[in-house]
Amino acid sequence: GAVVSQHPSWVICKSGTSVKIECRSLDFQATTMFWYRQFPKQSLMLMATSNEGSKATYEQGVEKDKFLINHASLTLSTLTVTSAHPEDSSFYICSARDTLQGLVSYEQYFGPGTRLTVT
Amino acid sequence: EDQVTQSPEALRLQEGESSSLNCSYTVSGLRGLFWYRQDPGKGPEFLFTLYSAGEEKEKERLKATLTKKESFLHITAPKPEDSATYLCAVQGISNGGNNRKLIWGLGTSLAVNP
Numbered sequence: 001g002a003v004v005s006q007h008p009s010w011v012i013c014k015s016g017t018s019v020k021i022e023c024r025s026l027d028f029q030a031t032t033m034f035w036y037r038q039f040p041k042q043s044l045m046l047m048a049t050s051n052e053g054s055k056a057t058y059e060q061g062v063e064k065d066k067f068l069i070n071h072a073s074l075t076l077s078t079l080t081v082t083s084a085h086p087e088d089s090s091f092y093i094c095s096a097r098d099t100l101q102g103l104v105s106y107e108q109y110f111g112p113g114t115r116l117t118v119t
Numbered sequence: 120e121d122q123v124t125q126s127p128e129a130l131r132l133q134e135g136e137s138s139s140l141n142c143s144y145t146v147s148g149l150r151g152l153f154w155y156r157q158d159p160g161k162g163p164e165f166l167f168t169l170y171s172a173g174e175e176k177e178k179e180r181l182k183a184t185l186t187k188k189e190s191f192l193h194i195t196a197p198k199p200e201d202s203a204t205y206l207c208a209v210q211g212i213s214n215g216g217n218n219r220k221l222i223w224g225l226g227t228s229l230a231v232n233p
Binding site for chain 1 (some may be wrong): 151153161210224225
């Protein structure tokens with residue numbers, strides 16, 4: 001149980017284009033999902049918290065107009081990197097909290113990550 | 120301010136050589152402490168949640184313990200496949216709103232040599 005998928009697993013795009021990453025909870029409902037960014041040999045950096053049916057909450061320093069988040073259903077959140085530049089190249093990971101389990105616990109279940117390379 | 124510090128930063132063990140990883144935390148009211156394992160190029164894999172001092176949880180060669188200030192991840196007779204980065208995170212009362220974000224440590228990179 002508690003499986004989270006991400007698509008695509010890797011993507012290469014040209015500078016100036018936009019890229020969409022999908023995060024799905026496969027066997028549970030997730031009112032809340034999180035988007036992280038991870039640089040090589042560094043820990044997770046929370047970018048934003050995505051809540052189903054409402055606007056995402058972005059961490060300080062994260063450009064909300066550049067990293068668009070949509071949480072349209074209880075099992076799907078998307079992250080769109082708009083007008084991507086080489087400095088946006090990174091490993092993006094999503095996580096999800098089980099809505100029902102989350103009433104008593106706070107675990108986050110992670111997707112496998114998406115490697116974005118902007119050329 | 121809530122904070123998590125993990126030590127050591129890196130650890131190299133021989134197969135079968137037991138050891139412990141440390142996670143020290145400062146939080147205004149602990150709701151939960153979490154251990155994850157992360158392999159290179161993959162998302163973190165959930166291992167344990169601990170809620171109160173004195174609590175212990177086990178899974179195969181791993182055992183997690185919790186005090187009021189720190190948590191230990193004990194690895195008994197490790198195998199090469201236990202090589203990974205182990206991450207610790209806490210959920211505090213101050214982050215207990217709707218977002219409920221976790222505060223993360225930087226991780227311990229474990230290498231187990233055959």
